[in-house]
Amino acid sequence: MSYPFLLLLFITVLLALSCSLSEAAAGGSFDDTFSKSCPENNFKTSEDGQTWYLSLDKDAGCGFMTKERYRYGWFSMKLKLVGGDSAGVVTAYYMCSENAAGPERDELDIEFLGNRTGQPYLIQTNVYKNGTGNREMRHSLWFDPTEDFHTYSILWNTHQIVFFVDAVPIRVFKNANYTNNFFPNEKPMYLFSSIWNADDWATRGGLEKTDWKKAPFVSTYKESNVDGCQWEDPYPACVATTTDNWWDQYNAWHLSEDQKKDYGWVQRNLVIYDYCKDTERFAKLPEECWLSPWS
Ligand SMILES: *[C@@H]1O[C@H](CO)[C@@H](O)[C@H](O)[C@H]1NC(C)=O
Ligand SMILES: *[C@@H]1O[C@H](CO)[C@@H](O)[C@H](O)[C@H]1NC(C)=O
Ligand SMILES: *[C@@H]1O[C@H](CO)[C@@H](O)[C@H](O)[C@H]1NC(C)=O
Numbered sequence: 001m002s003y004p005f006l007l008l009l010f011i012t013v014l015l016a017l018s019c020s021l022s023e024a025a026a027g028g029s030f031d032d033t034f035s036k037s038c039p040e041n042n043f044k045t046s047e048d049g050q051t052w053y054l055s056l057d058k059d060a061g062c063g064f065m066t067k068e069r070y071r072y073g074w075f076s077m078k079l080k081l082v083g084g085d086s087a088g089v090v091t092a093y094y095m096c097s098e099n100a101a102g103p104e105r106d107e108l109d110i111e112f113l114g115n116r117t118g119q120p121y122l123i124q125t126n127v128y129k130n131g132t133g134n135r136e137m138r139h140s141l142w143f144d145p146t147e148d149f150h151t152y153s154i155l156w157n158t159h160q161i162v163f164f165v166d167a168v169p170i171r172v173f174k175n176a177n178y179t180n181n182f183f184p185n186e187k188p189m190y191l192f193s194s195i196w197n198a199d200d201w202a203t204r205g206g207l208e209k210t211d212w213k214k215a216p217f218v219s220t221y222k223e224s225n226v227d228g229c230q231w232e233d234p235y236p237a238c239v240a241t242t243t244d245n246w247w248d249q250y251n252a253w254h255l256s257e258d259q260k261k262d263y264g265w266v267q268r269n270l271v272i273y274d275y276c277k278d279t280e281r282f283a284k285l286p287e288e289c290w291l292s293p294w295s
Helices: 003-033 257-269
Strands: 034-037 043-045 051-056 062-066 070-080 089-096 107-113 122-128 137-140 150-156 160-165 168-174 190-197 217-230 271-274
Touching (some): 003 034, 051 062, 070 089, 107 150, 137 168, 168 257
Antiparallel strands (some): 051 217, 107 122, 137 271, 150 160
């Protein structure tokens, strides 16, 4: 091989290397953390790849999920929801132990239920253990979630699951900590997001149908933050052993005093539906309803 050729080869390799390095640096958390399953038409990103746009049309929706599973952690993302007439459209941000709706799945749900123009969105949360859910709560929000990005987060540890909107805890689900209690803590979960048509139930109980003339419906995502115990070989204990996992340390086992104030305000003002108050539906309320979120 001649010297100039080798030099050329060296420069080419160098160039290729620096390209891939800068790409990785600019690529951001989304591509590293998630894989998506969407028809090409239903998925777009900003030029820098940092913002993801998922859309729903008559033919398809769109979704993405983490490549890894986690057992406990802090899962957070900024979302801006479909604006205008979004009745029937649901944007979901959830964790699930399986990639499909299996009969033994554990699941933590945040679902944004669209509405007709000018009518308020509702946020529905739910908790599943081993395939059983029926733990719905619905809240209204104190802002228009279609106008700007807001942060939606799930804290999950051995003591509690807390759903946050911005810094405000809107729902606390405690672990009663006895054998076979209703608290999903055994199965590691993936984090998912998706947009889909649910006009059979989502808006005013299914009365309001999706108006496909308004399609495509687009939800926007950025600044994903997955700070959890990654479930991979060798399997970690996922308990409070190091200072890294702040989400399973003493301070994350209960609400702080400030969080309790915010939570109280949400309880008084924004709860639209609480399964723990639904005595028509449950002859005997599920046992976790008696646990105090304040402890
Ligand atoms: C989980 O659900 C499956 C299927 O419904 C059932 O066979 C199994 O006993 C359940 N496991 C526990 C621990 O309840
Ligand atoms: C559950 O109970 C056991 C035994 O009393 C205790 O060691 C553990 O810390 C408790 N866990 C939670 C989440 O309260
Ligand atoms: C949609 O708007 C109607 C009318 O304001 C309201 O009753 C309903 O709770 C809203 N949200 C959903 C998801 O139905």
